[in-house]
Amino acid sequence: MLEIFYKRRSTRKFLDKKIEDEKIKKLLTAALLAPSSKGNRPWEFIVVDDPALLEKLATSKPHGASLLKHAPLAIIIAGDKTKSDVWVEDCSIASVFIQLESEALGLGSCWVQINRRYYNDEVTSNEYIHEYFNIPERLEVLSIVGIGYKAAERPPVSACDVQWDKVSLNCYKNQTSFVVPDDCH
Numbered sequence: 001m002l003e004i005f006y007k008r009r010s011t012r013k014f015l016d017k018k019i020e021d022e023k024i025k026k027l028l029t030a031a032l033l034a035p036s037s038k039g040n041r042p043w044e045f046i047v048v049d050d051p052a053l054l055e056k057l058a059t060s061k062p063h064g065a066s067l068l069k070h071a072p073l074a075i076i077i078a079g080d081k082t083k084s085d086v087w088v089e090d091c092s093i094a095s096v097f098i099q100l101e102s103e104a105l106g107l108g109s110c111w112v113q114i115n116r117r118y119y120n121d122e123v124t125s126n127e128y129i130h131e132y133f134n135i136p137e138r139l140e141v142l143s144i145v146g147i148g149y150k151a152a153e154r155p156p157v158s159a160c161d162v163q164w165d166k167v168s169l170n171c172y173k174n175q176t177s178f179v180v181p182d183d184c185h
């Protein structure tokens with residue numbers, strides 16, 4: 001598992017290669033197995049592989065969504081606000097499960113933030129996506145995960161970059177025995 005965590009880096013450039021249905025099914029299985037508060041499972045997922053719709057998603061906000069234009073696949077993650085007051089948390093976990101399963105399958109992925117983002121001065125990114133995908137009012141889009149075969153491999157995170165100073169033992173800022181390895185300095 002940790003090896004996958006080290007290797008997973010956001011991928012924003014993809015090969016022009018279709019993802020096999022079997023792999024797409026595994027990505028969705030991972031999402032549907034995600035934990036949720038009270039087991040409410042308020043999430044729903046829209047799989048998008050139509051290039052015209054991917055292009056629409058790529059313009060759902062002015063910055064940070066353009067990678068979707070050339071992704072072969074995107075998964076819209078939406079939460080039912082009438083089912084859970086913590087749909088944001090539940091949808092976040094499902095989004096990350098999709099990202100980790102992507103890495104495990106040799107695919108790259110990137111989270112595109114939609115919740116609290118704007119298409120323009122008047123329209124939220126959520127409203128914009130609702131219109132194109134016929135999404136009911138009760139669902140709010142949290143994120144879109146863009147997925148595909150990586151155009152280039154990014155170096156994994158180094159063990160030297162793990163920020164052990166963020167960890168305390170028993171009391172805030174009490175040091176633990178976990179430190180950055182000596183050969184990092």
Ligand SMILES: Cc1cc2nc3c(=O)[nH]c(=O)nc-3n(C[C@H](O)[C@H](O)[C@H](O)COP(=O)(O)O)c2cc1C
Pocket residue numbers: 008009010011012063064065067110111112113
């Ligand atoms: C909540 C959240 C929102 C993000 N939103 C975007 C986004 O809208 N567009 C984008 O290109 N990347 C987005 N990212 C990816 C981050 O930029 C990326 O995870 C971060 O820079 C660390 O890089 P890494 O994923 O390679 O470790 C988001 C990540 C998270 C967790």
